[in-house]
Amino acid sequence: MSMNKEGRPTAAGAVTAIRTAALLPDEPLLFEIGDREHSGVDLPEVEIGEDRLGGFGRRTSLDLAGLTEPEAMRHYVRLSRLNMSIDAGMYPLGSCTMKHNPRLNERMARLPGFADVHPLQPVSTVQGALAVMQQLSDWLMTLTNTAAVALSPKAGAHGELLGMMAIKAAQEARGEGHRRVVLVPESAHGTNPATAAFLGYSVRSIDARADGTVDVEAVKAALGPDVAGIMLTNPNTCGLFEPQVIEIADAVHAAGGFFYCDGANFNAIMGVVRPGDLGIDAMHINLHKTFSTPHGGGGPGAGPVVLSEALAPFAPLPFLRRNGDGLELVEHVEGEALGRITAFHGQMGMYVRALTYMLSHGGDGLAQAAKDAVLNANYIKARLEGTFSAPFGGQPCMHEVLFDDSFLEGTGVTTLDFAKALIDEGFHPMTMYFPLVVHGAMLIEPTESESLQTLDRFCDVMLELASAARAGDAERFTAAPHAAPRRRLDETRAARQPVLKWEEAEGRAEAAE
DSSP states (O other): OEEOTTSOEEOTTOOTTSEEETTEEEOOOHHHHSBSSOOSSOOOOOOOOOOOSTTOSOOSOOOOOBOOHHHHHHHHHHHHTTSOOTTTSOOOBTTTOOOOOOHHHHHHHTSHHHHTOOTTSOGGGOHHHHHHHHHHHHHHHHHHTOSEEEOOOSSHHHHHHHHHHHHHHHHHHTTOTTOOEEEEETTSOTHHHHHHHHTTOEEEEEOOOTTSSOOHHHHHHHOOTTEEEEEEESSOTTSOOOTTHHHHHHHHHHTTOEEEEEGGGGGGTTTTOOGGGGTOSEEEOOHHHHSOOOSSTTSOOOOOEEEOTTTGGGOOBOEEEEETTEEEEEOOOSSSOOOBSSSSSOOHHHHHHHHHHHHHHHHHHHHHHHHHHHHHHHHHHHHHTTTSBOTTTTSOOSSOEEEBSGGGTTTTOOHHHHHHHHHHTTOOOOEESOSTTSTTOEEEOOOTTOOHHHHHHHHHHHHHHHHHHHTTOTHHHHTOOSSSSSOOOOHHHHHHSOOOSOOOOTTOOOSOO
């Protein structure tokens, strides 16, 4: 047994195209495994007649590498093992809620009646699927104390867009289309101002107080006849519950505006606080963050939007309605409905997974999950706060805890360096440089999924890394990760100069070394 230049063992005479260290492969591209002279399957020669591509047909050979089925399968399996995943370790991403996806949910979503359903089937053949959607809607409206819900948005940002479109439609319906300003606190999610601007609104920022929360007096000062509403994240991206949220809602409503609540952090309060009681008019709910469906889920995700009684008439089509003994999808309606925001109603797999999570927990179990998420975050805060600098440390946090980089001052180590060093310790990095209200932010969200043992191991690693940085071991950080399949990338160059096409020519410049 010999060692390669990276210090990994290699067997004498091994094929150099695939180098492995125990079970960790260094995986080349498909083009580097196969060749273009052979095929992994035998196909008959066919004559291709005149195409109907209008002159847009391929003029060069497809130039795909020929692989057998085992070669192709092993390639993608090896690639999957190069990824960090929630099934392999903790994801402490703040504001992202990377929680465990129970396998029960997956089993239910794969039942033929759900997995094989098609949006163009006759409604009479999909009553079970519609019943799932109806029951999910009932749970969402009950948990939030709202009057209507739209299931069709495909993600949180899509739901956010829908909520603001409903607000815009409601104000235009009452002759107030002149309201073209949206208030957005600086502690809100970054998609909030982007969504408002996309719809043609001007964004008026509201500064955070010294304690990281929004001051109702600052909101009142920014209100006026041109304000359409406010987009407030609660709990906010500093990991704090807004203590004046009801007063803020009352002030916005008194000024003729609407209250859009970013519900991305609903995982911290589900079953404990009903946003409708706080005065919200619209709120999207990320099913992946709160109700354990996978991020994306192998296709479109789901970001349902709950609406207050004032906005319920502006819910999009189609929506569910009981018709006699059955359910129907209403595709056309007279009145103030917003219209259609997507071709079909949504992603059935996400609905089934979320409802399974709800039914397996029950209302009390969902509340306990939220409390456990808050408990876990505060445990990390308590263990790390003496070493790490917490800008808003004088108060309990919610489901996530925020630190800044002042504890690294004078070490030569940045937030990015620290996060890269976490990879060497087997943890996915925390969220970096967000929210922008503090310098060098490190936002950590353990979720309710993690055990005390996992939290302690994470905290032990964080404290050991902080000690190493302060001891002057900067090289450990600035060159990290050392043990990952790939070393640190030039991420800025990769984003600005991406290499999107494989070329065999040697010596070409690469976006990321």
